[in-house]
Amino acid sequence: MTAARIRVVLADDHAAIRAGLRLMLEQAADIAVVGEAADGTVAIRQAGALRPDVVVMDIRMPGTDGIAATRAITSAGVADVLVLTSFDIDEYLFGALRAGAAGFLLKSVEPVALVDAVRRVAAGDGVIAPEVTRRLLTAFVSAAVPEVSSTRPSFDALTSRERDVLAALGRGLSNADIAASLAITEATAKTHVSRVLAKLGCASRVQAAILVKEAGLT
Template identity: 45%
Template sequence: MAEPAAGRTLRVVLADDQELVRSGFAMILGAQQDIEVVAEVGDGLAAVAAVQELAPDVALLDIRMPRMDGLEAARIICARTACRVVMLTTFDQDDYVYESLEAGASGFLLKDLRRDDLVHAVRVVANGDALLAPTVTRRLIADVVRNRPRAGSDPDERLRSLTERESETLNLMARGLSNAEIARAMVVSEHTVKTHVSNVFVKLGLRDRVHAVILAYECGLVS
């Protein structure tokens, strides 16, 4: 299970219009020594306000909420803050998954997940790894991307800014390898891999590994 940096407390905002769901998730997360739930809200507008005021590490957003749904809240939060977003839903249609990722979310979870998976998701996303690694369903991401029209700008142009090693790093990320696995494959230190990953994010304007994978599929870097 991914762990946060030593001594660091992860701050979380929970947004769900169902009080029982919201309070249940808050109890699970609040029981962890390294996680603090700083706000519980019932709609998207309140979620945006809480994130802007409290600057949490992660926001868990229900997709269907009154006043403003989770997808719109995610777009605003991801565009205006450094907070990472995980979407929560009782539905698992591909459209919701794609729209969540398109909005900038770093994860997509069904509400019937196990408590350990919820805690793991918060830690992974807060650490910048999104919900990728070996447990990510790369097939789902590939299917979603393949069924959507390409963006107006040519992603291939953006890839030309990468060095050879950065391109190799992106390719291995897209295949689901962790930093440690990439380090072994490239015969470099894990610190070097982290530098390459950071450079890829900055040069391509990406938030995390999930969006790097999507770009790699869109560009045909991975099939």
């Protein structure tokens, strides 16, 4: 039986960039671009109608920008979002993560790395561009990362195993790493991660990691 392909929607206001991204991604036999959007409003509509696995989202677009579109898509739970931008600035990085993006990459990314990032986000992992990782970690250490929400959720609803999974998310572990560290299957790890995110009201594992930092659980 042939495995299902990863369904992707591309959101960028430049047609040439969308064409280039489509060409790069569809070189991979396991990825299919099923839709395109030139602005955030259309991206939200496409995500709701097509239910892709991943939306590759630009930030600067006319009308509804990429951060607002990311928030709408992740809040509705219709797709994971991988932000792909030319602008390496904190406002966009933290804004995208706060909105629920599962990944943040720069458009200078190599094609192989982009394909790998789409696969990882589709598998439930988070992806952060190496160029901004140090800055993000520095913000964590200095407690400068903006809060995910004004009301912090209670961790009381989590089971003991889910607390272990949350701690692993705080350390930035992938589903495969969580499975290995807890001696469970990767599928079970993914299920636990989904439950943790749902109970905490987080749209992405990166948001959960921020909550761990804010709560002093690291």
